[in-house]
Amino acid sequence: MTKPYEFCLVEKKQHLWEVTINRPEMLNALHPPANFELESVFNDFASDDDAWVAILTGAGDKAFSTGNDLKYQASGKSLTFPDTGFAGLTKRFNLDKPIIAAVNGFAMGGGFEIALACDLIVADENASFSLPEPKVGLAALAGGIHRLPRQIGEKLAMELLFTGRNVSAEEAKQIGLINRICNAGEALGAARELADEILQCSPMSIQISKQMCRQGQQMADLETAINYRYDAFDRLINSHDFVEGPKAFAEKRKPRWSSK
CATH class of the missing domain: 3.90.226.10 (2-enoyl-CoA Hydratase; Chain A, domain 1)
Structure with missing residues (x-):
């Protein structure tokens, strides 16, 4: 309510x-x-x-x-x-x-x-x-x-x-x-x-993209930003969406996204 x-x-x-x-x-x-x-x-x-x-x-x-x-x-x-x-x-x-x-x-x-x-x-x-x-x-x-x-x-x-x-x-x-x-x-x-x-996109992908973009902009140079180990990266690769996206693509169906 x-x-x-x-x-x-x-x-x-x-x-x-x-x-x-x-x-x-x-x-x-x-x-x-x-x-x-x-x-x-x-x-x-x-x-x-x-x-x-x-x-x-x-x-x-x-x-x-x-x-x-x-x-x-x-x-x-x-x-x-x-x-x-x-x-x-x-x-x-x-x-x-x-x-x-x-x-x-x-x-x-x-x-x-x-x-x-x-x-x-x-x-x-x-x-x-x-x-x-x-x-x-x-x-x-x-x-x-x-x-x-x-x-x-x-x-x-x-x-x-x-x-x-x-x-x-x-x-x-x-x-x-x-x-x-x-x-x-x-x-x-x-x-x-x-x-x-x-x-239409993965909410997990969107959220970690925003987080990494903001963090990267605060770094001294592009090389540092690209090579930095972001906590958000681990969140993504361990998420439901990281598996679901490629699986839906292979099965030719719309993905069933999650935010976890």
Whole structure:
């Protein structure tokens, strides 16, 4: 039975979870209660062996998320964040399952940083991305300062960090920030199509690929990364899927994947 949530919606479709930030009246801006609720959602997703892929989107047709709820902050209420960061994702570094951001409008400030923390981004043609924190005396402290230059290069990242300007979906695609653009209002559908492509593959293979990719990027050079002995490699060769994949191929049938 799905837990009741106040600030998000969670729909489970076999191995796919769809998580919707549900504060459309606030353009899906997040305050502490919403952040802690999302942390709980992604904790459950991480621990569920039957959950293989997640999609994160925003309610309504205006915004994925406009980031930190500045009205809540201006009210003087305490600002606390979960250990896993904004939306329970920006400081979560031990989740090997893929998360797709379906950006259906504004992804501003912390909302953009949430998208950057996801593995893949699908955006509709009306989506826009920005880190406007310096315009209100803040900074992109939920990982944007560090993730953006790693994903698009230092010079362009510095421009976006220093100016807070909007980046259209088309420009975001050109600079390698997002994976796919779709028609307005179709971001969730496009994310589902991408998720379905992933779900055709072994979840164990996907998870160890993500883990090894992230670990390898932290190493000094390509040779070190290739020759390193990863724990994930042992997980793969001792898994059900390592046997099932070739067996299904030989028997000319669809594989019956497992996450173990």
